[in-house]
Amino acid sequence: MSPETVADFINLLASLLLLIAFAMLAQRRLLRLIHLFALQGFVLALNTTLVAATIGHTHLYFSALLTLVLKVLLLPWILHRLIDRLNVRWDVETQVNLSTIQLVGIVLVIIAFNLALPISQLAGTITRGTLGIAMASVLLSFLMMITRRKAIPQVIGFLAMENGLFFAATSATYGMPMVVELGIALDVLVGTLIFGVFFFQIRETFDSLDIHHLERLKDK
């Protein structure tokens, strides 16, 4: 493949990621949200493999493999097990004001592109053009965390934010050193397991996974 084709393909994958980020923001069904999260991981892994093939960094292949195993297989599997055990597989979140959130999302994308511009000019990578999209995915996941009222979608937003950061690292620097990436992966995995424990604790205590129960502690 010629460099132009590769660059086009990378840009295509990046725009796909942006699309997924918006889809997650709008998705009310829990099950589909998990599917979208797995899809996001898959596109990330594909993108990393492509970059690795183009520039010939072997450590990027490992990082693509790590993404595939952790974010496409392991984490979605854990999430599926969790929603089965919690019996919330068909949960639909109704109190989401979609049109306003999508509009705020568009504003965030513009901010992200402006913020990324000075940084991407300094980066020497072939993928630097996608840094804006990476930052937009981070901000959109953040928005998703803020707007959701249920615990599990909030955590998926958190994990999607980590995906966005991983994408940013690949765009700007061809990925962090291996030891750091492994450490981050371990933290994400342990974090997800702990979140799982939490879902049960929250459910046991409040009889629901709605986090408006978790807004009592305030300074009177």
Place this chain on the structure above:
Amino acid sequence: MTELLLVLGCPLAGALLLAVRGHRPAAADLNVFASLLTFLAAAVLTARVISGGPLVALRELFFVDAFNVFLVALTAFVGFTTAVFSRVYMRVEQDRGKLSTGQLRLYHSMYQMFTFTMLVALLTNNVGILWVAMEAATLTTVLLVSLYRTPASIEAAWKYFILCGVGIALALFGTILLYLAAEKVLGPGGTALLWTHLDEVKGELEPTVLSIAFVFLLVGYGTKVGLVPLHNWLPDAHAEGPTPISAVLSGLLLNVALYAVVRNKVLVDGALQTHVAGHLMMGFGLLSVVVAAFFLSRQKDIKRLFAYSSIEHMGIITFAFGMGGPVASFAGLLHMTAHSLTKSAIFFAVGHAAQKAGTQTIADIRGLIRVSPTVGWGLMLGSIAILGIPPFGVFASEFLILTTAMREQPWATPFLLSALGVAFAAVFSKVQAMVFGETTAQPLPHPPALFPVFVHLALVLVLGLYIPPYLAQWYRQAAAMIG
């Protein structure tokens, strides 16, 4: 080298052992023993670094200099004394039926794991691993905050997890940007995140990227330091978790997070050749001092009260490091030490006081000195020390910070002085009412573990009267590195 491996190995081995063996009557003793070994190894490591200078070990993965070795010693020491306190405290909680053996197993194992992650964060030479260890420190403590499984404790832990998780994600982005700037100079691969290498080339790092990176790093790690307006998780997590955890969160974790900020600040200062990073830190620090001071008087829960006091003191230290210069950095380090020792001592006393009174509500804790003079005096002296009354160490460091501020940043002094005054009025009146007067408290089934309280307070007193020459030398070296 061996000492370094022991410092990291003891808590890790302790954590695994405690997790595998489960909760037996001796688990608390094993916890104390592992912490003691860690402390001894840290003491030997400290002696080695003082006599032999900075140490780089294990293919440059670990790095010990004057700045982190003093925090390693402090962390290991407070980790040990807290384990001593926790042995009695948790036994009382168990006798009162608040905790099951499974919960105690989790508690002891995670206590050691938490110590381990903090020591890794302090000792690592890799800024990326520093991030990983900071995140791991959150992960190990989050289930401890919700240990009692009350609605309030689960809420506090959830808030702690989500807020610190988002904060630390921002710090990761900052680290990515730092790596972007570094690999231009050092080339891609593992060495570009090693602090020793970064320190050598900090003048060549791209200033624009580094200034953006520092904003993310400060906000990210600042969430963990508890800087206003990112402090919301801190009072809840301190108030709802078991008291030994409040003591180590306040006394140690906040320090380690601030350590991460300062390490990065050194690089940013070198690259920018301006004082932007310092000004940002001064701003956040001052805001934290003022806001926390005014929140103090509104607190009704004794642990929340001292949690806000921690925010105030972390603000003072951040302000001091922000000002920079040999005197302010020296004072910042001294204040870190004194605050750590004093605040954990206060939490030990507070823990037993709350157990005696059967509540954490300030209005219901009265006349401690009648039932147990040691708990009463411990709380009183600790509060006097933390409020900066001479001759305690906190006075010495606050005095140095204030006088430097008057000379270099005169605009900030009125804010600092009035905040310290407000804090004094708020804390002293509340503590006085709790210590003196008619009593409501009841005696405990086990004699309280107050030995650590008075050891800590004695050390803070010594720091206020006389700083031993090697310690002063040590602070000066670290302050010179911080700049």
